[in-house]
Amino acid sequence: MKANLIRLGVDIGGTFTDVVLEKNGSSFSTKVLTTYAAPENAIIQGMHQVCAKAEIEPGAIDQIIHGTTLATNALIERRGAKTALITTEGFRDVIEMRTESRFEQYDLNLNLPEPLLPRQMRFTVKGRVDANGNVLVEIDKSEVETVVDQIAEAGFESVAVGLIHSYLNPAHEQLVRDVLAKKLPDVNVSISSEVSPQMREYERFNTVVANAYIKPLMASYLGRLEDRLCEEGVRCRIFLMHSGGGIISIQNAADFPVRLVESGPAGGAVFAAHIAARHKLDKVLSFDMGGTTAKICLIKNQTPKTSRVFEVARTYRFKKGSGMPISIPVIDMVEIGAGGGSLAYVDTMRQIRVGPESAGSEPGPACYGRGGERPGVTDADLVLGKLDPKNFAGGSITLHGEKSKSALMAHVGQALEMDPVEAAFGVAEVVDENMANAARVHAVENGEDLSEYSMIAFGGAAPLHAGRLCEKLGIERLLVPPGAGVGSAIGFLRAPFSFEANRSVYMKLSDFDSQKVKTLLCDLKREAAGFVRTCDEFSEILSEFKVYMRYSGQGWEIPVELTEEQAMNPDAVAFQVRFEDDYTKLFGRPVAGMDVEITVWSVNATTPSEKVEPVAATDGADTLVVNGARQLYDPATAKFVDAQVVPRDEMEEGQRTAGPAVITEEETTIIVPASRNAIRQPDGCIDVVTKE
Structure with a gap:
């Protein structure tokens, strides 16, 4: 990447849009309220504000890095395109049957989340590929054409194609795509062998459906954004932050919008990792609290923990299994509805609850004076003296303390016979304890002791609550970096260009084929590097190799990292040693005498990360x-x-x-x-x- 570029980072959140401009080593930032109807308007407004601070014209900007919650919100609110699914005969109801696991075992009235597409929007075709990629039943092109005619007649805007075992042999999906392209050239098409070429049909089908569902929306938004920026004289390239913590081109983002689902929080984790490296911290709890949600992420050895499956829109108290699984590379974090705008109420058990419903920016918490009548966390913070009513968001919003007290009394205090201060304290303690519990569970699931960790807090609301959170978690050190209020947007400017390519090819170590493995990893390396080259033509590209392994008979795998030497000269013994080392770290000991399986292969291509100069910390001898x-x-x-x-x-x-x-x-x-x-x-x- 060229030095001395003028770069703009933009993060659209549920309440605020954060904008950061970097010029010659100096940083200029602002927060503006998100404009839901046309999110690009808030970007233009914020861009003009930071350009004025930097004393430049918008046309001088060399690069824009953008992250957004629009994809996530479209899935949560079910306001995507009219979408059809074409799948293999007999598998029409996979996305409704899910995995048949119960996320709340003892709830007799448990309701499973509705699938993204109802049954009448799901179509089937004959043709069958087996678990080894061999064709058992050829697909009938004329039958596909008949199904496509039905889709055309119904007026669908987007089509997802998910056929059984297509991650091993995509030929049938490609044929369906070709028929769709010929008969319906104006309809968006997503095929699972490109969006998520991994085993487990429920996760794969759900991911390709989600991609198709939000594809027209995101393509429209990105097109409008480009047009608006051009009108303002901005001619530079626009890049998007993806969920895995890297940057992709706007065209790749339009093709695979499902990879943007956690883009904002991913930027925050990159920002926290950058601060951890600067302070030489190997164990960090990243705490990002904005206006709508709070995000918690474990960062070890200055690298955020990653995963290849995560859930969107959990419907049952944020429990695992109650949301929509998305099978893409993602930074692993816990996200709960505990932001400044999260609304408080008293439930039927006379307990204070906070979130997940949020006041957002329209109308916002009661103290904004924009028509909101229900109390949010920001109202509680104001009553407790944490906020200056005349200097909120840089003085751009005047807060109304009396409106906060009235809302707290109406929705919390009267029901529990509390005064406004007691009600505010109750709301603050509940939201802090919710976040502390989420952090504890996340740490236990990963075998970590939080007392050994330091916290890095950012986001507009996190520094208000981080000190109390550290007390609850027994964490002794908290760092609040410069620009904490716009941390995710800064993280976009620290992220490398990267793309992770995955593929499911089942193989036992007892049947290890070194040449097949080398060919597979070389193909993935070339595929991932090709995406990165569309963003950066000149930088060095590094490759990171990972395989997902398990003992035979186990249901889930653990990620095992490989060096380039191990990947390019694969050896079954070396793979076994790496797996047993990582398995022992997680579970205490290996299992003797059992064969080991590899299910997923992954290569992440990335440009080198920004160099970090370490800080010589001071113990603060001077009292201010x-x-x-x-x-x-x-x-x-x-x-x-x-x-x-x-x-x-x-x-x-x-x-x-x-x-x-x-x-x-x-x-x-x-x-x-x-x-x-x-x-x-x-x-x-x-x-x-x-x-x-």
Whole structure:
């Protein structure tokens, strides 16, 4: 990548759109309310604001990196295109039958989520490929044409094609695609052997359906965005952040929009990994809390944990199995409906609940004064003294404390006989405990002890809650980096160009075929590198190899990383050793005498990551003396206390502020609990540590 480029990072969230511009080593940022009807309007508004700060014209921008929640929201809200599925005869109901697992074992009234497409939108064709990729029954082209005629008559806008075992032999899917292209040239088509060429038909069919469902919407949005930017004189290339933590071209994003489903949170994880590398931290809990959701991610050795399957729109208390599984490379994180706009209420058991419903930006929490009547987390934070009503979002929004108190009383206080402060404290504690529980479960599922971790907090609301979260989790160190309020957008500018290619080819180590393995990995390496070259023609491309392995008879695999030497000169013994090492780390010991299977092969092509200069940390010997103070509710003593108010830009390197304190900046506020000190590190990070 060329040096000294003027780059723009844009993150569309559920409440705010964050915009960051980097020019000659300087950064300029802003937050504007997301415009749901036309999200590109908020981007243009934010772009003009940061360009004015940087004293440049929009036409001077060299590169735009964009991440968005639009794909996720379209799936959650079921407002995608009118979509049809063509599948193999006998498999019409796979996306409705799911895996038949019960995500809540003892709920006798359990309702499974509705499939994305009802039965009348699912069509079948004869033709069958077996589990080895051999054709058992040839597909009948005339039958395919008849089905396509039915789809044309019904007026579908998009078609997903998912045939059994097509990840091994895509010929039948390709024939269906060719017929669709000839008879319906204006209809979008997605085939599972390109979108997600992996085993397990429920996950694969669901992924290709999701891709087809949001493809017209995303193509329309990306086209409008390009046109609007051109009208503003911006002629540079636009790239999209994908769920795996890298950047792809706008054309690849339009073809595979399902890869954008977690793009915003992925940018945040990249941002946190960059900070972890700067401070030489090997165990980090990334905490990203915005206006709509909170995201928690484990980062080990400065690398976010990744997965190849995740769930969108969990419907039952965020339990695994209650959402739509999407089978794509993704940064592994827990996402819960606990943002600044998450709405609070009292349930039938007289318990305070928060989220997942959010006030978003339209109308927003009650304190925004935009018509919202129900209390959000931001209302509770305002009543507890965490927010300055006259300096929220850089002063662009004036908050109304009386509206917050009225909403809290109407929806929480009256039902539980609490005053507004008690109601606000209850809401804040519930949302903090929800996030703490999510972090604990995520750590246990990955065999990690959070007391050994440091936290990196970012997003507009995270620094308000991170100190209390650390107290609950027993985490001693919290870092809040510069630009924390727009952390995901900054993360986009730190991400490499990358693309991960996957393929399911079943193989036992007892039947290991070295030449077949080498050919497969070389093909995947070439495929992934081809996508990266569409973004960057000149940079070096590195390859990362991974295989998913399990003992024979097990239902799920673990990811095993390979060096390039092991991938290009594959050996069954080396694969066995790597698998047993990783299996032992997860489960304590290997299983003797059992054969090992490989189910999925993966190659990630990536440009080199940005070099990170380590920071020489300071212990904060100088105490900062401030005159300003305000009343802040202390959850440890359940009363208001005098807290120092410190403008972040007035803290100098090495200066220490004792809690309770409020550290203010334009895009967020850092709450330092009474149990902690805050130290400004040389790179501008605020280091919140336990008092000795």
